[in-house]
Amino acid sequence: MNLIPVLIAWPLLAAIVVPCIRDKRARGVAVYVGAGGVMTLALGLLAVWLAGGKRDVLLYPETEILDTAMLVGEVLLMGLIVFLCVRHKKYPVILLSVGQTALLLWAELTRPDFTLVDFAAQIFGPLVDMNTELMQPHMRVDCLAMLMVIIVAVVGGLICIYAVGYMKAYHHHHADVQDRSGFFFSMLFLFLAAMLGLVLSESLTWMYFFWEITSVISFLLIGYTRTEEAVRNSFRALWINLLGGCGFAVAIAVASRTVGTTQLSDLVNLSVWLTQNQPALAAVTVVPIAMLAFAGLTKSAQLPFSSWLLGAMVAPTPSSALLHSATMVKAGVYLLIRLAPALAGTMTGNMVAFIGGFTFIAASMMAIAQNDGKKVLAFSTISNLGLIVACAGIGDEETIWAAVLLMIFHSVSKSMLFQAVGSVENSLGSRDIESMHGLLLRLPKLTYIMGIGIAGMYLAPFGMLISKWVALKSFIDADNYLLVIFLAFGSATTMFYWTKWLSKLVSLHHTKEEVHDVTRRDQYVSMSIHAAATLLLCLLFPLVSQGVVDPIITQLFGESYQVLSMGVLTTMAVMLVSVLFVPTLMFLLTRSAHQNYVPIYMGGVNEGDNTYFVNSFGEPEHLYLSNWYLRFEFGMRRLMRPAVYISAGVLVVMLCLIVGGAL
Amino acid sequence: MQAVSVILYLILAPFAGALLDGVSRIVSARMQGRKGPPLLQPFYDLLKLFQKQMIAVNSVQMLLNLSYLVFLAIAGSMLFAGADILMCLFILSTADMFLIMAASSDSSPFSSLGASREMMQIMAYEPLTLLLSVGFYLTTGSFHVGDIISRPVSAIVFMPGFLIGFFVITAIKLRKSPFDLSTSHHAHQELVKGLTTEMAGPTFGIMNVAEYYEMILMLGIVALFFLNENWWSWPLAIVMCLLVFFLEILWDNVSARVKWRTMLDSCWIVTLLSAGLNGLILMLIQ
Numbered sequence: 001m002n003l004i005p006v007l008i009a010w011p012l013l014a015a016i017v018v019p020c021i022r023d024k025r026a027r028g029v030a031v032y033v034g035a036g037g038v039m040t041l042a043l044g045l046l047a048v049w050l051a052g053g054k055r056d057v058l059l060y061p062e063t064e065i066l067d068t069a070m071l072v073g074e075v076l077l078m079g080l081i082v083f084l085c086v087r088h089k090k091y092p093v094i095l096l097s098v099g100q101t102a103l104l105l106w107a108e109l110t111r112p113d114f115t116l117v118d119f120a121a122q123i124f125g126p127l128v129d130m131n132t133e134l135m136q137p138h139m140r141v142d143c144l145a146m147l148m149v150i151i152v153a154v155v156g157g158l159i160c161i162y163a164v165g166y167m168k169a170y171h172h173h174h175a176d177v178q179d180r181s182g183f184f185f186s187m188l189f190l191f192l193a194a195m196l197g198l199v200l201s202e203s204l205t206w207m208y209f210f211w212e213i214t215s216v217i218s219f220l221l222i223g224y225t226r227t228e229e230a231v232r233n234s235f236r237a238l239w240i241n242l243l244g245g246c247g248f249a250v251a252i253a254v255a256s257r258t259v260g261t262t263q264l265s266d267l268v269n270l271s272v273w274l275t276q277n278q279p280a281l282a283a284v285t286v287v288p289i290a291m292l293a294f295a296g297l298t299k300s301a302q303l304p305f306s307s308w309l310l311g312a313m314v315a316p317t318p319s320s321a322l323l324h325s326a327t328m329v330k331a332g333v334y335l336l337i338r339l340a341p342a343l344a345g346t347m348t349g350n351m352v353a354f355i356g357g358f359t360f361i362a363a364s365m366m367a368i369a370q371n372d373g374k375k376v377l378a379f380s381t382i383s384n385l386g387l388i389v390a391c392a393g394i395g396d397e398e399t400i401w402a403a404v405l406l407m408i409f410h411s412v413s414k415s416m417l418f419q420a421v422g423s424v425e426n427s428l429g430s431r432d433i434e435s436m437h438g439l440l441l442r443l444p445k446l447t448y449i450m451g452i453g454i455a456g457m458y459l460a461p462f463g464m465l466i467s468k469w470v471a472l473k474s475f476i477d478a479d480n481y482l483l484v485i486f487l488a489f490g491s492a493t494t495m496f497y498w499t500k501w502l503s504k505l506v507s508l509h510h511t512k513e514e515v516h517d518v519t520r521r522d523q524y525v526s527m528s529i530h531a532a533a534t535l536l537l538c539l540l541f542p543l544v545s546q547g548v549v550d551p552i553i554t555q556l557f558g559e560s561y562q563v564l565s566m567g568v569l570t571t572m573a574v575m576l577v578s579v580l581f582v583p584t585l586m587f588l589l590t591r592s593a594h595q596n597y598v599p600i601y602m603g604g605v606n607e608g609d610n611t612y613f614v615n616s617f618g619e620p621e622h623l624y625l626s627n628w629y630l631r632f633e634f635g636m637r638r639l640m641r642p643a644v645y646i647s648a649g650v651l652v653v654m655l656c657l658i659v660g661g662a663l
Numbered sequence: 664m665q666a667v668s669v670i671l672y673l674i675l676a677p678f679a680g681a682l683l684d685g686v687s688r689i690v691s692a693r694m695q696g697r698k699g700p701p702l703l704q705p706f707y708d709l710l711k712l713f714q715k716q717m718i719a720v721n722s723v724q725m726l727l728n729l730s731y732l733v734f735l736a737i738a739g740s741m742l743f744a745g746a747d748i749l750m751c752l753f754i755l756s757t758a759d760m761f762l763i764m765a766a767s768s769d770s771s772p773f774s775s776l777g778a779s780r781e782m783m784q785i786m787a788y789e790p791l792t793l794l795l796s797v798g799f800y801l802t803t804g805s806f807h808v809g810d811i812i813s814r815p816v817s818a819i820v821f822m823p824g825f826l827i828g829f830f831v832i833t834a835i836k837l838r839k840s841p842f843d844l845s846t847s848h849h850a851h852q853e854l855v856k857g858l859t860t861e862m863a864g865p866t867f868g869i870m871n872v873a874e875y876y877e878m879i880l881m882l883g884i885v886a887l888f889f890l891n892e893n894w895w896s897w898p899l900a901i902v903m904c905l906l907v908f909f910l911e912i913l914w915d916n917v918s919a920r921v922k923w924r925t926m927l928d929s930c931w932i933v934t935l936l937s938a939g940l941n942g943l944i945l946m947l948i949q
Contacts, residue, residue: 472797481942487793492789597718
């Protein structure tokens, strides 16, 4: 377990060293070493932890110097935000930042000598041995934290490797953007360090510190190009995430005063225990939990806070990939999954589940009207996170099982899809889905990768669909019919936007435009590993469920739970075999068959190349086929405003009821 | 028992489907005041299609069409094996993906338009299929077809709304008016032959056989509403399937094709009103 400080310090070191290297080639090598190091250290930690018997390890009870250092760090972060806000004349944001930092400083510095033991004494009277010394660990390594470490380190590390090749091509295409790649890589590594710290933290104050760092770094990454749009979007991301940070700070301040603990798992366990045994007293934990859930909702870009993630598209693709797949938004759902046992059956849980379910359907509808590849991916991220959030809000064993599985599959597939779209953009000069017509013939390798990613997002029997199946079942068992309806309609719209993208890719359309694949080898290495991981996750799905997800459920809920029966596993095996082997078999069967190839029917006379036809003037006309985008029906302009109003209304009303009910 | 019913489905479904197709052509013709083709005309058509020369516009169409056929057969087998109905419906939509890919791969204007409309049709009917399995789960406590049909009372008693909704979307799946947007059995067409424009000879034959499998699968789901542990529910289910099929033909002949917007709106509204309300009631009385 001594590896943990090294694991966090290594990307930190990389973040400092990489921008100091001027030579591009040497810097690339440094990034490879940095990313490889993170992955190796994470796998090393996994090996040590496995060898130790997969235990729930609690670490660092006494850390006064570090605690002080973090408080200083928070003040410095606040200073940085204030400086940048003043420079860009965004004064209201200062209030949010100063407010929450002041609140946290006050809570930490004037913290009364009131611990969980004192709180317990209030309930049971002085019968309890008052000398019991509580252990207050600041870090915890359990199954869920370990899974997150692996996701962050491996997916994040691969994204850093991909970024080396990508940034070269990016600055080749965008000559107007000042080349600040050194800074960019530095931020990527800093992000990984903060994220690793966040998922390993058990103390809420530590978690808050890392939480704030990720908010600030995502702000810096989004503003990378320094265009007007980038600055605007980066400040939007900043204020929304700071709003969530305010919720976090309130939660810490309240929890330290009312129940005397700022340990995440103590808070959750206490809440569960009180609800079961002393319902009259349960109200004391409601406010901190609701505030933490609120912070989780902002970070995971749920409605009405989705706009920051959509705006984040202006940054270079690796940062989008990082924000969407391995880090940032996953921090939000990670916190919600941690909170899940305390959310089950409560008003806060219902609020989280509603917001999640509503976001799932609303974002998937708006995705239909997008023709920008990255926008579609952004909406799909928001929508999928909505499903995970809804599962966390219901908070029973089945839904958390589905949530964790969704998270694993989403991280890998989404990272791969972003990388593929980024590479296509560098080659084609556009990320418009319309310009990807017939991509299979033009950039076959990238198309295969994209195809695997898209299939992984929605087709049977890939993991996302299995999770959806389990989610549907558990929504019924939880008697939440609204979520069932959301899921039923949301799946249909999800299917629509992915299918039309996929069908665009597979059109066998020959064009005369020459396209050169400028994707570099390191980009392909990263993408191929992702593709292999997606396929393996799908093939080894029962093992993943047994070896990774079941222990997480056991540790979170204290009892083991069998979500998938043997019968379901057999059915899935049949599906898996058929999906992988039927097309292959058919390919082999039809390859030998003799076919006469004929030109397609085009209305006008086909010029012979299936690309031009004779129009009514007797001249050759280029065939142009477009997808449906249904902008009037599903466009952002039509749906975004009502969706934000509805979700914001529900959120405000329910938060008022929750907080009011607890007072 | 399961194996027998799966094998029977795999062997008999195309014949039963073609026979029903023949009946539907005759019934349609009578409704229009015509005599109609012989009962076995679909068989003659298929025979002819498979004897034709193999012509194609690209190399993958045949393989995607074959995959469509095999996946429909797997989906149907799952239903007839008494397996999980939700998984069966998931496979059904995966099968449809292959048909859409086959049509899109041609990059031809008419078949691409047909493929887009097919996606729209899936989006219109999919919520109901998911809710349908939810309905069966709420009624019988299981997603398993084997459990659903061995209850003392038929599911229809608890879920009449779902049957109404299912009747509407069956029109989409059987490519009947008013929802035959992507391709149609009727001669009047605005999209030439839509989805199937570029399919010829054996490729088109395979597509037809696949549709027969799908037809029997849909009627099998209708039967699920009526089957229970008593023997007399089986003839009742068959009669009800035939009745539903007849009503589909009737609806096909009395209505004109609608625009996609009308189809989407009406299907979603019907889904919400019939299946949505029925499911809500089921959940409340539980």
